[in-house]
Amino acid sequence: MSFSKKERKFRAEQGNIFPESGEPVPFVVAIAGALRAEFGNTPSKIKVVARLIGSNERTVKNWFSGRNGPNAECLVELMRHSDVLLQLVLCRSGHEELVKALQMAAAREQLRSAIRTLNDLFGSDPHEPDGPT
Numbered sequence: 001m002s003f004s005k006k007e008r009k010f011r012a013e014q015g016n017i018f019p020e021s022g023e024p025v026p027f028v029v030a031i032a033g034a035l036r037a038e039f040g041n042t043p044s045k046i047k048v049v050a051r052l053i054g055s056n057e058r059t060v061k062n063w064f065s066g067r068n069g070p071n072a073e074c075l076v077e078l079m080r081h082s083d084v085l086l087q088l089v090l091c092r093s094g095h096e097e098l099v100k101a102l103q104m105a106a107a108r109e110q111l112r113s114a115i116r117t118l119n120d121l122f123g124s125d126p127h128e129p130d131g132p133t
Contacts, residue, residue, distance in 0.1 A: 028063075028067070028068060028069040030092070031063060031070065031085065032065060034082065035085065036064065037084045046060045053074055087099045087102065
């Protein structure tokens with residue numbers, strides 16, 4: 001089967017347009033990346049996010065694709081469920097020190113969890129004080 005001459009004239013535009021290296025990524029694209037980083041690349045990610053925040057699946061699909069961004073209410077709700085998105089918003093608003101504080105708190109909690117696990121396995125250390133420090 002051959003193409004008609006009319007069909008051959010329809011071609012995609014040539015060349016790719018890439019953003020300049022110094023240009024910031026648009027906010028909706030950054031949100032899409034943060035959502036993919038937090039909720040993975042599984043087919044059910046859209047349903048999971050839609051159920052978490054009580055939004056329409058088509059709306060969430062547009063967020064993941066970077067076509068649209070969430071409104072303020074949905075963004076706040078997403079930040080409750082996504083540390084990656086919370087850090088993105090804090091960095092974009094110029095509060096990098098709060099991101100570091102969140103990371104330190106998360107590391108401290110992981111360390112406490114590891115110590116509890118070690119204490120359960122080997123017994124508690126008599127030289128270590130009980131309770132949080």
